Amino acid sequence: MRLTVLGGCGAWPTAVQACSGYLVEYDGFRLLLDPGYATLPRLLHRHTADAVDAVLVSHGHPDHCADLNPLLRARGLSDDPPPPLPVYAPHGALDAVLALDGPRMLAAAYRLHEFTPGDRFAVGPFTVATRLLPHFVPNAGIRLGTPHGVLAYTGDTGPSPDVPLLAEGADLFLSEATHLHRVPAADAPYLLTARLAARYARQAGSARLLLTHLWPGTDPAAARETAAELFTGPVDVAVPGLVAEPASRSTS
Template sequence: MRLTVLGARGAFPEADDACSGFLLEHDGFRLLLDAGYATFPRLLAVCTAADVDAVFVTHGHPDHCVDLNPLLRARSLADDPRPPLPVYAPPGALDAVLALDRPGMLDYALTPVGDGDRVGIGPFTVDVRTLPHFVPNNGVRVAAGGVVLAYQGDSGPTPDLAALAGEADLLLAEATYPEAVPGHSAGRLSSALDAGAAANSAGVGRLLLTHLWPGLTDAAALGAARSAYAGPVDMAQAGQGWNLSG
Protein backbone atom coordinates (compact mmCIF):
# COMPACT_ATOMS: atom_id res chain seq x y z
CA MET A 1 0.00 0.00 0.00
CA ARG A 2 1.30 3.46 -0.89
CA LEU A 3 0.18 6.66 0.83
CA THR A 4 0.70 10.06 -0.79
CA VAL A 5 -0.04 13.17 1.27
CA LEU A 6 -1.78 15.78 -0.89
CA GLY A 7 -2.37 18.15 2.01
CA ALA A 8 -2.49 18.05 5.78
CA ARG A 9 -3.29 21.53 7.08
CA GLY A 10 -6.32 22.15 9.29
CA ALA A 11 -9.08 24.71 8.67
CA PHE A 12 -7.58 26.53 5.65
CA PRO A 13 -4.39 26.17 3.59
CA GLU A 14 -1.29 28.30 4.00
CA ALA A 15 0.86 29.42 1.06
CA ASP A 16 2.11 26.45 -0.98
CA ASP A 17 0.08 24.05 1.18
CA ALA A 18 -3.27 22.27 1.17
CA CYS A 19 -5.82 20.89 3.59
CA SER A 20 -6.64 17.24 4.25
CA GLY A 21 -6.25 14.88 1.30
CA PHE A 22 -4.55 11.49 1.11
CA LEU A 23 -4.17 9.15 -1.86
CA LEU A 24 -3.96 5.40 -1.21
CA GLU A 25 -2.76 3.07 -3.97
CA HIS A 26 -2.69 -0.71 -4.06
CA ASP A 27 -2.68 -3.12 -7.00
CA GLY A 28 -3.21 -0.23 -9.40
CA PHE A 29 -6.33 1.04 -7.59
CA ARG A 30 -6.41 4.66 -6.35
CA LEU A 31 -8.56 5.60 -3.37
CA LEU A 32 -8.72 9.26 -2.33
CA LEU A 33 -9.30 9.88 1.38
CA ASP A 34 -10.72 13.38 1.78
CA ALA A 35 -10.41 16.24 -0.70
CA GLY A 36 -9.89 19.47 1.20
CA TYR A 37 -8.93 22.92 -0.06
CA ALA A 38 -6.14 22.92 -2.70
CA THR A 39 -5.74 19.15 -2.84
CA PHE A 40 -6.95 18.75 -6.42
CA PRO A 41 -3.97 20.50 -8.09
CA ARG A 42 -1.65 18.37 -5.96
CA LEU A 43 -3.53 15.25 -6.98
CA LEU A 44 -2.89 16.16 -10.63
CA ALA A 45 0.84 16.07 -9.92
CA VAL A 46 0.43 12.36 -9.08
CA CYS A 47 -2.25 11.16 -11.49
CA THR A 48 -5.06 12.42 -13.71
CA ALA A 49 -8.62 12.96 -12.51
CA ALA A 50 -9.63 9.97 -14.62
CA ASP A 51 -7.16 7.77 -12.73
CA VAL A 52 -8.99 8.12 -9.40
CA ASP A 53 -11.06 4.99 -8.78
CA ALA A 54 -13.00 5.99 -5.65
CA VAL A 55 -13.26 8.70 -2.99
CA PHE A 56 -13.97 8.37 0.73
CA VAL A 57 -14.83 11.59 2.59
CA THR A 58 -14.75 11.47 6.39
CA HIS A 59 -17.07 14.46 6.95
CA GLY A 60 -18.64 17.49 5.36
CA HIS A 61 -16.37 20.33 6.47
CA PRO A 62 -14.88 22.08 3.42
CA ASP A 63 -11.27 21.55 4.48
CA HIS A 64 -11.99 17.85 3.92
CA CYS A 65 -14.32 17.79 0.93
CA VAL A 66 -14.49 20.98 -1.14
CA ASP A 67 -12.04 19.84 -3.84
CA LEU A 68 -14.34 16.95 -4.65
CA ASN A 69 -16.07 19.53 -6.86
CA PRO A 70 -13.14 20.19 -9.26
CA LEU A 71 -12.32 16.47 -9.32
CA LEU A 72 -15.85 15.63 -10.43
CA ARG A 73 -15.89 18.58 -12.87
CA ALA A 74 -12.65 17.44 -14.49
CA ARG A 75 -14.08 13.96 -15.02
CA SER A 76 -17.56 15.04 -16.11
CA LEU A 77 -16.43 17.79 -18.51
CA ALA A 78 -13.65 15.80 -20.17
CA ASP A 79 -13.83 15.02 -23.89
CA ASP A 80 -13.99 11.35 -22.89
CA PRO A 81 -16.03 11.35 -19.66
CA ARG A 82 -15.30 8.59 -17.16
CA PRO A 83 -17.88 6.29 -15.55
CA PRO A 84 -19.57 7.63 -12.41
CA LEU A 85 -17.01 8.02 -9.62
CA PRO A 86 -17.84 5.97 -6.49
CA VAL A 87 -17.98 8.33 -3.50
CA TYR A 88 -18.48 7.27 0.14
CA ALA A 89 -19.43 9.72 2.92
CA PRO A 90 -21.71 10.16 5.95
CA PRO A 91 -25.36 10.70 4.96
CA GLY A 92 -25.91 14.27 3.80
CA ALA A 93 -22.29 15.30 4.34
CA LEU A 94 -21.71 16.24 0.71
CA ASP A 95 -25.02 17.94 -0.05
CA ALA A 96 -23.46 21.41 -0.13
CA VAL A 97 -20.44 20.61 -2.29
CA LEU A 98 -22.49 18.52 -4.73
CA ALA A 99 -25.01 21.37 -5.04
CA LEU A 100 -22.34 23.75 -6.39
CA ASP A 101 -23.29 22.64 -9.91
CA ARG A 102 -26.61 22.16 -11.62
CA PRO A 103 -28.32 18.79 -11.10
CA GLY A 104 -27.00 16.08 -13.40
CA MET A 105 -23.78 17.85 -14.34
CA LEU A 106 -21.49 15.91 -12.01
CA ASP A 107 -21.24 12.16 -12.56
CA TYR A 108 -20.83 10.21 -9.33
CA ALA A 109 -22.29 7.26 -7.44
CA LEU A 110 -22.77 8.24 -3.80
CA THR A 111 -22.89 5.60 -1.06
CA PRO A 112 -23.77 6.79 2.46
CA VAL A 113 -21.74 5.02 5.16
CA GLY A 114 -21.77 5.22 8.94
CA ASP A 115 -20.81 3.62 12.20
CA GLY A 116 -20.10 -0.11 12.02
CA ASP A 117 -20.18 -0.34 8.23
CA ARG A 118 -17.63 -2.41 6.34
CA VAL A 119 -17.26 -1.71 2.62
CA GLY A 120 -15.05 -3.19 -0.06
CA ILE A 121 -13.54 -0.50 -2.27
CA GLY A 122 -11.41 -2.12 -4.95
CA PRO A 123 -8.68 -4.07 -3.10
CA PHE A 124 -9.32 -2.15 0.13
CA THR A 125 -11.49 -3.29 3.03
CA VAL A 126 -12.72 -0.21 4.90
CA ASP A 127 -14.19 -0.40 8.39
CA VAL A 128 -16.04 2.71 9.57
CA ARG A 129 -16.39 4.11 13.08
CA THR A 130 -18.22 7.36 13.84
CA LEU A 131 -16.00 9.56 16.04
CA PRO A 132 -17.11 12.72 17.92
CA HIS A 133 -16.84 15.98 15.98
CA PHE A 134 -19.02 19.04 15.27
CA VAL A 135 -20.66 17.14 12.41
CA PRO A 136 -20.87 13.39 11.72
CA ASN A 137 -17.32 12.16 11.11
CA ASN A 138 -16.27 8.69 9.96
CA GLY A 139 -12.90 7.42 11.12
CA VAL A 140 -11.70 4.53 8.97
CA ARG A 141 -9.55 1.44 9.16
CA VAL A 142 -8.28 0.62 5.68
CA ALA A 143 -6.71 -2.78 4.97
CA ALA A 144 -5.08 -4.18 1.83
CA GLY A 145 -2.22 -6.56 1.11
CA GLY A 146 -1.63 -7.32 4.78
CA VAL A 147 -1.24 -3.62 5.66
CA VAL A 148 -3.57 -1.54 7.84
CA LEU A 149 -3.88 2.25 7.90
CA ALA A 150 -6.21 4.00 10.32
CA TYR A 151 -7.38 7.55 9.64
CA GLN A 152 -9.21 9.61 12.25
CA GLY A 153 -10.67 12.38 10.12
CA ASP A 154 -11.38 15.02 12.77
CA SER A 155 -12.58 14.12 16.25
CA GLY A 156 -12.20 14.64 19.93
CA PRO A 157 -10.30 12.13 22.06
CA THR A 158 -12.19 8.85 22.32
CA PRO A 159 -11.38 5.22 23.17
CA ASP A 160 -13.10 4.34 19.89
CA LEU A 161 -10.07 5.67 17.99
CA ALA A 162 -7.70 3.24 19.71
CA ALA A 163 -10.16 0.43 19.04
CA LEU A 164 -10.38 1.39 15.37
CA ALA A 165 -6.58 1.68 15.03
CA GLY A 166 -5.60 -1.39 17.06
CA GLU A 167 -2.24 -2.78 15.84
CA ALA A 168 -2.45 -0.71 12.64
CA ASP A 169 0.77 -0.22 10.71
CA LEU A 170 0.11 3.52 10.58
CA LEU A 171 -2.27 5.86 12.38
CA LEU A 172 -3.01 9.10 10.54
CA ALA A 173 -4.24 11.19 13.45
CA GLU A 174 -5.72 14.64 13.80
CA ALA A 175 -3.51 17.02 15.81
CA THR A 176 -5.05 20.46 15.45
CA TYR A 177 -3.19 21.79 18.49
CA PRO A 178 0.05 20.61 20.15
CA GLU A 179 -1.22 20.00 23.70
CA ALA A 180 -4.39 21.77 24.86
CA VAL A 181 -7.57 22.04 22.79
CA PRO A 182 -9.40 25.34 23.47
CA GLY A 183 -12.65 25.08 25.37
CA HIS A 184 -14.82 25.93 22.35
CA SER A 185 -13.53 22.80 20.59
CA ALA A 186 -13.00 20.49 23.59
CA GLY A 187 -14.29 17.02 22.88
CA ARG A 188 -14.59 17.75 19.16
CA LEU A 189 -10.94 18.18 18.13
CA SER A 190 -7.73 16.52 19.28
CA SER A 191 -4.20 17.60 20.12
CA ALA A 192 -0.90 16.01 19.18
CA LEU A 193 -0.70 14.86 22.79
CA ASP A 194 -4.08 13.12 22.37
CA ALA A 195 -2.84 11.55 19.13
CA GLY A 196 0.24 10.17 20.89
CA ALA A 197 -1.89 8.70 23.66
CA ALA A 198 -4.21 7.05 21.12
CA ALA A 199 -1.25 5.62 19.18
CA ASN A 200 0.19 4.24 22.39
CA SER A 201 -3.11 2.65 23.45
CA ALA A 202 -3.65 1.17 19.99
CA GLY A 203 -0.14 -0.26 19.67
CA VAL A 204 0.32 1.13 16.17
CA GLY A 205 3.55 0.84 14.24
CA ARG A 206 3.85 4.52 13.27
CA LEU A 207 2.05 7.78 13.98
CA LEU A 208 1.56 10.45 11.31
CA LEU A 209 0.13 13.75 12.56
CA THR A 210 -2.18 15.85 10.41
CA HIS A 211 -4.59 18.83 10.54
CA LEU A 212 -2.26 21.20 12.46
CA TRP A 213 -3.78 24.66 12.81
CA PRO A 214 -2.23 27.24 10.47
CA GLY A 215 0.59 29.19 12.11
CA LEU A 216 1.45 26.54 14.70
CA THR A 217 4.85 24.82 14.54
CA ASP A 218 5.51 21.22 13.65
CA ALA A 219 8.16 21.00 16.38
CA ALA A 220 5.69 21.68 19.18
CA ALA A 221 3.23 19.09 17.87
CA LEU A 222 5.91 16.45 17.35
CA GLY A 223 7.30 17.02 20.84
CA ALA A 224 3.86 16.65 22.43
CA ALA A 225 3.07 13.44 20.53
CA ARG A 226 6.46 11.92 21.36
CA SER A 227 5.89 12.54 25.05
CA ALA A 228 2.99 10.07 24.92
CA TYR A 229 4.12 7.58 22.25
CA ALA A 230 7.54 5.95 21.96
CA GLY A 231 7.21 4.80 18.35
CA PRO A 232 8.12 6.75 15.22
CA VAL A 233 6.19 10.02 14.83
CA ASP A 234 6.15 12.31 11.80
CA MET A 235 4.20 15.33 10.65
CA ALA A 236 2.30 14.80 7.41
CA GLN A 237 3.56 17.16 4.71
CA ALA A 238 2.07 17.77 1.28
CA GLY A 239 4.05 15.83 -1.33
CA GLN A 240 5.24 13.10 1.00
CA GLY A 241 5.01 9.48 -0.14
CA TRP A 242 5.00 6.46 2.14
CA ASN A 243 5.29 2.81 1.10
CA LEU A 244 3.58 0.88 3.89
CA SER A 245 4.37 -2.72 4.71
CA GLY A 246 3.17 -4.98 7.46
Protein backbone atom coordinates in the same frame (compact mmCIF):
# COMPACT_ATOMS: atom_id res chain seq x y z
CA MET B 1 -0.10 0.01 0.62
CA ARG B 2 1.22 3.49 -0.11
CA LEU B 3 -0.12 6.77 1.28
CA THR B 4 0.81 10.06 -0.39
CA VAL B 5 -0.06 13.25 1.46
CA LEU B 6 -1.73 15.89 -0.71
CA GLY B 7 -2.41 18.18 2.25
CA GLY B 8 -2.80 18.16 6.00
CA CYS B 9 -3.73 21.69 7.09
CA GLY B 10 -6.76 22.18 9.30
CA ALA B 11 -9.59 24.65 8.63
CA TRP B 12 -8.22 26.44 5.54
CA PRO B 13 -5.27 26.03 3.16
CA THR B 14 -2.13 28.13 3.42
CA ALA B 15 0.25 29.26 0.68
CA VAL B 16 2.28 26.07 1.13
CA GLN B 17 -0.18 23.55 2.54
CA ALA B 18 -3.48 22.18 1.25
CA CYS B 19 -6.14 20.89 3.61
CA SER B 20 -6.75 17.22 4.35
CA GLY B 21 -6.21 14.97 1.35
CA TYR B 22 -4.49 11.62 0.96
CA LEU B 23 -3.99 9.28 -1.97
CA VAL B 24 -3.94 5.64 -0.86
CA GLU B 25 -2.72 3.10 -3.41
CA TYR B 26 -2.75 -0.67 -3.33
CA ASP B 27 -2.63 -3.30 -6.05
CA GLY B 28 -2.98 -0.66 -8.78
CA PHE B 29 -6.08 0.93 -7.19
CA ARG B 30 -6.04 4.64 -6.30
CA LEU B 31 -8.33 5.75 -3.47
CA LEU B 32 -8.62 9.46 -2.73
CA LEU B 33 -9.29 9.97 0.95
CA ASP B 34 -10.80 13.36 1.91
CA PRO B 35 -10.38 15.78 -1.03
CA GLY B 36 -10.20 18.97 1.04
CA TYR B 37 -9.50 22.54 -0.08
CA ALA B 38 -6.59 22.87 -2.57
CA THR B 39 -5.87 19.14 -2.80
CA LEU B 40 -6.80 18.72 -6.47
CA PRO B 41 -3.81 20.73 -7.80
CA ARG B 42 -1.54 18.55 -5.63
CA LEU B 43 -3.15 15.45 -7.09
CA LEU B 44 -2.77 16.74 -10.63
CA HIS B 45 0.97 17.14 -10.13
CA ARG B 46 1.06 13.34 -9.94
CA HIS B 47 -1.91 11.95 -11.85
CA THR B 48 -4.67 12.95 -14.22
CA ALA B 49 -8.15 13.37 -12.79
CA ASP B 50 -9.34 10.14 -14.38
CA ALA B 51 -6.64 8.14 -12.58
CA VAL B 52 -8.63 8.19 -9.33
CA ASP B 53 -10.61 4.97 -8.89
CA ALA B 54 -12.76 5.99 -5.89
CA VAL B 55 -13.21 8.70 -3.26
CA LEU B 56 -13.86 8.13 0.44
CA VAL B 57 -14.89 11.05 2.67
CA SER B 58 -14.83 11.06 6.48
CA HIS B 59 -17.24 13.98 7.00
CA GLY B 60 -18.83 16.97 5.34
CA HIS B 61 -16.64 19.88 6.41
CA PRO B 62 -15.24 21.59 3.30
CA ASP B 63 -11.62 21.27 4.41
CA HIS B 64 -12.22 17.54 3.87
CA CYS B 65 -14.38 17.47 0.75
CA ALA B 66 -14.51 20.82 -1.12
CA ASP B 67 -12.19 19.73 -3.94
CA LEU B 68 -14.53 16.93 -4.87
CA ASN B 69 -16.31 19.57 -6.96
CA PRO B 70 -13.38 20.48 -9.23
CA LEU B 71 -12.37 16.82 -9.42
CA LEU B 72 -15.83 15.92 -10.74
CA ARG B 73 -15.72 18.89 -13.13
CA ALA B 74 -12.34 17.79 -14.47
CA ARG B 75 -13.75 14.33 -15.13
CA GLY B 76 -17.33 15.07 -16.18
CA LEU B 77 -16.61 18.04 -18.44
CA SER B 78 -13.65 16.50 -20.26
CA ASP B 79 -13.81 15.67 -23.96
CA ASP B 80 -13.71 11.95 -23.15
CA PRO B 81 -15.33 11.48 -19.71
CA PRO B 82 -14.25 8.43 -17.72
CA PRO B 83 -16.79 6.11 -16.08
CA PRO B 84 -18.69 7.50 -13.08
CA LEU B 85 -16.48 7.90 -10.02
CA PRO B 86 -17.58 5.87 -6.96
CA VAL B 87 -17.85 8.28 -4.02
CA TYR B 88 -18.38 7.01 -0.45
CA ALA B 89 -19.45 9.36 2.36
CA PRO B 90 -21.68 9.48 5.46
CA HIS B 91 -25.34 10.21 4.74
CA GLY B 92 -25.83 13.84 3.78
CA ALA B 93 -22.16 14.76 4.17
CA LEU B 94 -21.76 15.81 0.54
CA ASP B 95 -25.10 17.52 0.01
CA ALA B 96 -23.54 21.01 0.00
CA VAL B 97 -20.56 20.30 -2.24
CA LEU B 98 -22.65 18.33 -4.73
CA ALA B 99 -25.13 21.23 -4.89
CA LEU B 100 -22.46 23.66 -6.12
CA ASP B 101 -23.45 22.78 -9.68
CA GLY B 102 -26.88 22.13 -11.15
CA PRO B 103 -28.24 18.64 -10.52
CA ARG B 104 -27.76 17.52 -14.12
CA MET B 105 -24.36 19.07 -14.86
CA LEU B 106 -22.23 16.44 -13.11
CA ALA B 107 -24.78 13.70 -12.51
CA ALA B 108 -23.01 11.30 -14.86
CA ALA B 109 -19.59 11.96 -13.31
CA TYR B 110 -20.13 10.08 -10.05
CA ARG B 111 -22.05 7.41 -8.20
CA LEU B 112 -22.73 8.27 -4.57
CA HIS B 113 -22.63 5.49 -1.98
CA GLU B 114 -23.75 6.82 1.41
CA PHE B 115 -23.03 4.96 4.63
CA THR B 116 -23.64 5.24 8.34
CA PRO B 117 -20.51 5.46 10.54
CA GLY B 118 -20.16 1.99 11.98
CA ASP B 119 -20.73 0.31 8.61
CA ARG B 120 -18.26 -2.05 6.96
CA PHE B 121 -17.88 -2.36 3.20
CA ALA B 122 -15.33 -2.86 0.43
CA VAL B 123 -13.82 -0.25 -1.89
CA GLY B 124 -11.77 -1.88 -4.59
CA PRO B 125 -9.13 -4.04 -2.86
CA PHE B 126 -9.65 -2.32 0.51
CA THR B 127 -11.82 -3.49 3.37
CA VAL B 128 -13.30 -0.46 5.09
CA ALA B 129 -14.42 -0.44 8.72
CA THR B 130 -15.85 2.81 10.06
CA ARG B 131 -16.55 4.18 13.52
CA LEU B 132 -18.58 7.19 14.62
CA LEU B 133 -16.15 9.59 16.29
CA PRO B 134 -17.10 12.85 18.03
CA HIS B 135 -16.92 16.03 15.97
CA PHE B 136 -19.07 19.08 15.20
CA VAL B 137 -20.78 17.05 12.46
CA PRO B 138 -21.05 13.26 12.06
CA ASN B 139 -17.55 11.98 11.37
CA ALA B 140 -16.42 8.51 10.36
CA GLY B 141 -13.13 7.21 11.64
CA ILE B 142 -11.86 4.96 8.87
CA ARG B 143 -9.81 1.76 8.99
CA LEU B 144 -8.52 0.58 5.62
CA GLY B 145 -7.34 -3.00 5.47
CA THR B 146 -5.50 -5.06 2.87
CA PRO B 147 -3.79 -8.45 3.15
CA HIS B 148 -0.55 -6.49 3.56
CA GLY B 149 -1.38 -3.82 6.10
CA VAL B 150 -3.78 -1.50 7.90
CA LEU B 151 -4.19 2.27 7.78
CA ALA B 152 -6.33 3.92 10.47
CA TYR B 153 -7.55 7.50 9.94
CA THR B 154 -9.50 9.57 12.45
CA GLY B 155 -10.97 12.15 10.12
CA ASP B 156 -11.60 14.94 12.65
CA THR B 157 -12.38 13.84 16.16
CA GLY B 158 -12.41 14.75 19.79
CA PRO B 159 -11.37 12.48 22.66
CA SER B 160 -13.00 9.07 22.58
CA PRO B 161 -12.17 5.53 23.72
CA ASP B 162 -13.08 4.49 20.17
CA VAL B 163 -9.99 6.21 18.76
CA PRO B 164 -7.44 3.65 20.05
CA LEU B 165 -9.87 0.88 19.06
CA LEU B 166 -9.88 2.27 15.53
CA ALA B 167 -6.08 2.37 15.50
CA GLU B 168 -5.46 -0.96 17.24
CA GLY B 169 -2.38 -2.61 15.74
CA ALA B 170 -2.44 -0.32 12.70
CA ASP B 171 0.67 -0.15 10.57
CA LEU B 172 0.00 3.56 10.08
CA PHE B 173 -2.19 5.75 12.29
CA LEU B 174 -3.16 9.02 10.58
CA SER B 175 -4.51 11.16 13.41
CA GLU B 176 -5.89 14.64 13.61
CA ALA B 177 -3.81 16.83 15.94
CA THR B 178 -5.25 20.32 15.58
CA HIS B 179 -3.48 21.70 18.67
CA LEU B 180 -0.27 20.81 20.49
CA HIS B 181 -1.14 20.49 24.18
CA ARG B 182 -4.60 21.91 24.82
CA VAL B 183 -7.80 22.43 22.82
CA PRO B 184 -9.77 25.62 23.62
CA ALA B 185 -12.65 24.75 25.95
CA ALA B 186 -15.43 25.32 23.41
CA ASP B 187 -13.82 22.89 20.96
CA ALA B 188 -12.41 20.38 23.43
CA PRO B 189 -15.06 17.67 22.80
CA TYR B 190 -14.44 17.77 19.05
CA LEU B 191 -10.70 18.06 18.35
CA LEU B 192 -7.45 16.41 19.46
CA THR B 193 -3.98 17.52 20.46
CA ALA B 194 -0.70 16.08 19.25
CA ARG B 195 -0.14 14.84 22.78
CA LEU B 196 -3.44 12.97 22.94
CA ALA B 197 -2.95 11.53 19.44
CA ALA B 198 0.36 10.12 20.64
CA ARG B 199 -1.25 8.65 23.75
CA TYR B 200 -3.89 6.94 21.63
CA ALA B 201 -1.22 5.62 19.24
CA ARG B 202 0.65 4.15 22.19
CA GLN B 203 -2.49 2.59 23.65
CA ALA B 204 -3.40 1.13 20.26
CA GLY B 205 0.01 -0.37 19.64
CA SER B 206 0.20 1.39 16.27
CA ALA B 207 3.48 1.02 14.42
CA ARG B 208 3.74 4.57 13.06
CA LEU B 209 1.98 7.87 13.81
CA LEU B 210 1.30 10.54 11.20
CA LEU B 211 -0.11 13.79 12.60
CA THR B 212 -2.46 15.82 10.44
CA HIS B 213 -5.03 18.65 10.49
CA LEU B 214 -2.65 20.96 12.35
CA TRP B 215 -4.04 24.46 12.87
CA PRO B 216 -2.65 26.86 10.23
CA GLY B 217 0.66 28.30 11.40
CA THR B 218 1.46 25.44 13.79
CA ASP B 219 5.13 24.47 13.73
CA PRO B 220 5.30 20.88 12.43
CA ALA B 221 8.51 20.25 14.37
CA ALA B 222 6.80 21.27 17.61
CA ALA B 223 3.91 18.89 16.90
CA ARG B 224 6.34 16.07 16.16
CA GLU B 225 8.35 16.72 19.32
CA THR B 226 5.21 16.88 21.46
CA ALA B 227 3.96 13.54 20.16
CA ALA B 228 7.38 11.91 20.51
CA GLU B 229 7.27 12.54 24.26
CA LEU B 230 4.58 9.84 24.58
CA PHE B 231 4.89 7.68 21.47
CA THR B 232 8.20 5.93 20.92
CA GLY B 233 7.55 4.75 17.36
CA PRO B 234 8.17 6.84 14.23
CA VAL B 235 6.28 10.15 14.24
CA ASP B 236 5.79 12.37 11.19
CA VAL B 237 3.60 15.32 10.23
CA ALA B 238 1.45 15.22 7.09
CA VAL B 239 3.03 17.64 4.63
CA PRO B 240 2.43 17.67 0.86
CA GLY B 241 4.47 15.06 -0.94
CA LEU B 242 5.21 12.88 2.07
CA VAL B 243 4.95 9.20 1.12
CA ALA B 244 4.39 6.55 3.77
CA GLU B 245 4.82 2.88 2.94
CA PRO B 246 4.61 1.19 6.34
CA ALA B 247 5.97 -2.30 6.63
CA SER B 248 3.11 -4.74 7.01
CA ARG B 249 2.64 -6.40 10.36
CA SER B 250 -1.18 -6.43 10.55
CA THR B 251 -4.34 -7.72 8.98
CA SER B 252 -7.69 -6.00 8.80
